[in-house]
Amino acid sequence: MSETKKYRVEVCFSPEEFDLYKQEYKAVVAIDVLRATTAICTAFQHGAEKMIPVSTVEEARALKEKGFLAGAERNGQIVEGFDFGNSPYSYMGEHIKGQTLVLTTTNGTKAINRAAETHEVYVGALVNLDAIIKLLIEQPTDVLLLASGWQGKFNLEDSICAGAITEALLESGLYMSDEDSTIAAMFLFKKAKDNYFGFLKASSHRRRLKNLNLNEDIKYCLTPNQTEIIPVYRDGALVKL
Amino acid sequence: MSETKKYRVEVCFSPEEFDLYKQEYKAVVAIDVLRATTAICTAFQHGAEKMIPVSTVEEARALKEKGFLAGAERNGQIVEGFDFGNSPYSYMGEHIKGQTLVLTTTNGTKAINRAAETHEVYVGALVNLDAIIKLLIEQPTDVLLLASGWQGKFNLEDSICAGAITEALLESGLYMSDEDSTIAAMFLFKKAKDNYFGFLKASSHRRRLKNLNLNEDIKYCLTPNQTEIIPVYRDGALVKL
Numbered sequence: 001m002s003e004t005k006k007y008r009v010e011v012c013f014s015p016e017e018f019d020l021y022k023q024e025y026k027a028v029v030a031i032d033v034l035r036a037t038t039a040i041c042t043a044f045q046h047g048a049e050k051m052i053p054v055s056t057v058e059e060a061r062a063l064k065e066k067g068f069l070a071g072a073e074r075n076g077q078i079v080e081g082f083d084f085g086n087s088p089y090s091y092m093g094e095h096i097k098g099q100t101l102v103l104t105t106t107n108g109t110k111a112i113n114r115a116a117e118t119h120e121v122y123v124g125a126l127v128n129l130d131a132i133i134k135l136l137i138e139q140p141t142d143v144l145l146l147a148s149g150w151q152g153k154f155n156l157e158d159s160i161c162a163g164a165i166t167e168a169l170l171e172s173g174l175y176m177s178d179e180d181s182t183i184a185a186m187f188l189f190k191k192a193k194d195n196y197f198g199f200l201k202a203s204s205h206r207r208r209l210k211n212l213n214l215n216e217d218i219k220y221c222l223t224p225n226q227t228e229i230i231p232v233y234r235d236g237a238l239v240k241l
Numbered sequence: 242m243s244e245t246k247k248y249r250v251e252v253c254f255s256p257e258e259f260d261l262y263k264q265e266y267k268a269v270v271a272i273d274v275l276r277a278t279t280a281i282c283t284a285f286q287h288g289a290e291k292m293i294p295v296s297t298v299e300e301a302r303a304l305k306e307k308g309f310l311a312g313a314e315r316n317g318q319i320v321e322g323f324d325f326g327n328s329p330y331s332y333m334g335e336h337i338k339g340q341t342l343v344l345t346t347t348n349g350t351k352a353i354n355r356a357a358e359t360h361e362v363y364v365g366a367l368v369n370l371d372a373i374i375k376l377l378i379e380q381p382t383d384v385l386l387l388a389s390g391w392q393g394k395f396n397l398e399d400s401i402c403a404g405a406i407t408e409a410l411l412e413s414g415l416y417m418s419d420e421d422s423t424i425a426a427m428f429l430f431k432k433a434k435d436n437y438f439g440f441l442k443a444s445s446h447r448r449r450l451k452n453l454n455l456n457e458d459i460k461y462c463l464t465p466n467q468t469e470i471i472p473v474y475r476d477g478a479l480v481k482l
Contacts, residue, residue: 017258048340151261151264152261153258154422156425177392180391180400184429187429203417203421204420
């Protein structure tokens with residue numbers, strides 16, 4: 001047996017439970033595959049300079065009035081008066097380049113802000129999956145994978161993404177985990193990995209978005225490794241690591 | 242398509258999240274396979290008259306001083322000054338017959354008490370699995386399967402038990418569920434069902450109990466359908482349905 005210290009990785013299925021986990025970990029990967037953290041990665045890929053995640057629509061509106069480009073999503077839809085929701089397709093193109101954007105979403109930005117109060121926070125999604133794994137292997141640390149869930153409840157797509165990260169970290173030999181949530185996330189990932197889209201066809205969130213005609217968004221969000229960018233929280237905003 | 246109304250079933254992975262679910266359901270099955278709800282079923286099987294679940298050791302001690310037989314478990318161990326913890330083996334035998342017992346445990350009795358404030362609460366475990374399923378099929382209702390977890394966190398054994406109940410209810414045709422937690426619980430159950438003991442070998446709770454030399458307890462708790470008794474909460478105490 002090697003005597004090398006192993007770092008810990010664990011999955012937290014809901015921001016509602018974050019307080020139960022936070023003292024044991026140094027870094028957090030905030031995950032909201034459908035769609036906030038995917039949209040954030042996409043914005044940086046398209047040249048955004050900064051993104052300010054805010055928890056309430058009021059904060060987003062106040063910043064929009066100061067001249068920021070601002071996105072606001074609640075229950076899958078664009079909030080009235082805003083130009084964007086959290087569709088990744090809204091964060092592609094020349095209008096994004098060099099901008100500081102403001103974003104508030106139902107689940108993801110709350111998870112980021114809650115974790116950022118106390119932790120180093122990286123933004124993870126399937127679109128930057130391998131980049132997140134590479135970072136955590138090159139700079140290992142005790143890390144909590146924080147699923148954003150849906151209004152505080154467990155969701156499948158974030159759990160699967162967390163399971164994918166966990167499996168790779170354990171395979172690296174640098175990490176250990178003995179927690180039930182981590183075991184469950186890895187099982188769900190193994191079950192889903194050959195066909196994320198098919199596996200999630202029954203999921204509540206996918207149905208919710210499908211009903212809003214967002215199938216193209218879902219396909220984009222479930223396609224791994226479209227960017228190597230890792231957004232990180234620094235001094236009140238997300239920037240490229 | 243049949244027009245018959247379907248009842249809803251959903252899994253809540255932690256009592257910490259109960260408030261997010263409770264308004265949608267009429268009945269709750271509280272599940273703490275290792276070991277509180279198993280011990281409660283066992284006590285009734287051995288002739289207990291009533292069980293008073295209390296949330297704190299202080300309440301249990303006060304009732305013990307009034308003359309009740311009282312069990313208290315924290316972190317897998319019997320609390321000093323009490324005759325029992327939550328080992329099901331403590332709740333077998335003549336000393337149980339006709340008694341009103343008091344019980345407080347790390348997770349299970351808290352889940353029961355939290356749900357009992359607002360809901361009809363049944364006590365479920367693997368030992369009374371088919372009885373619970375039969376009840377919910379014969380008297381269908383919108384039901385939340387409440388896993389007790391471990392100190393508020395997700396655990397595997399309660400999730401698997403909830404997955405087993407869910408699968409049977411959906412197969413009955415009387416129930417529907419479209420929630421991600423329910424889908425996940427059913428996947429975990431399908432993965433585990435041929436060998437609960439093997440599947441749970443990596444689980445944190447099983448290791449915790451194994452370290453306390455409680456392997457016999459674990460085997461008992463993971464053996465389905467040892468009783469047809471369903472404890473139900475009525476006026477401050479659990480009684481046989």
